[in-house]
Amino acid sequence: MFLIRSMEHTKVKMRTHAANSLTLLNISFGIIAIILVVRGYTHTSQLFIFLAAFSDRFDGMLARKLNTESDFGKQLDSLCDLVSFGIAPAILIYQTAFHNIPDIGLVFITVYILCGAIRLARFNVKEFDGAFYGIPITAAGIILTFFSFFVPILSVLFFGMITAILSILMVSNIRIPKM
């Protein structure tokens, strides 16, 4: 009896850890992406942000599938998202698109990360009613990373505008049904 209960407990623990491990994989990819930008490997950094997005897509799905959604998992997810889709794409854009305007560029990326943090904090305290309010930071980060491929052919003005628009959209009240 004790053995069965103990095995059941271990199974539940392993299932919970499975989803949280994917979340930790997401932030690890985000940290690697940041360091790769710092070391000048822009393209590899872009790849790691996409890998982070890939793990982020599956951690929530896995938690729901295994029925192990938890408050801790939700909190961890938001913290990791800020790193992988807030800090990492911001530094990527800063080092690629804004390197000729370092001070104005700093203002743009600071506002972007600030809006991302506000969006995540708001999301964590709101009851989820099947829709997002404001675009998720994951989407904003992926869009910014996608556009970083076009730095050689697009103007710095364009990157200023897209960073500002994504910042505003994150803290806006636009209702986006969850897919």
Place this chain on the structure above:
Amino acid sequence: MFLIRSMEHTKVKMRTHAANSLTLLNISFGIIAIILVVRGYTHTSQLFIFLAAFSDRFDGMLARKLNTESDFGKQLDSLCDLVSFGIAPAILIYQTAFHNIPDIGLVFITVYILCGAIRLARFNVKEFDGAFYGIPITAAGIILTFFSFFVPILSVLFFGMITAILSILMVSNIRIPKM
């Protein structure tokens, strides 16, 4: 009557914004610290991490004093702390102490940030009983930044050890009464 109520509402809103503005100042200092390391201004970066710690010390105090503590404020605070005392000191140590061992250094700082995120997520879901469990990420970040001043005279082994110890202490169950 309407005017008085409206003014009262505006006052409450302004008070809430005062504490949250200090939290946003904390993350802004953290972002500036990160960019300064990336640009090679290590010493100025150290200063900005201490400025972030200074704002962090006062946002909670201000919220309690003005009686405007909120779930949103708590969430925002954790997100900002991960940037200013997780990412910023980690990149600072990476660029100063670990620049000769970039790959092993990446493992050390990734574990440090992961442990910081776990510590914050755990803190957010636990009822506060007057004490912290595990050292706060703010303390870990300040200690790491403090030791970064000694990079020229201390060995890389020391920095590996201090980063690992701080990581373990953050996710430990050591009970630290709040001062």
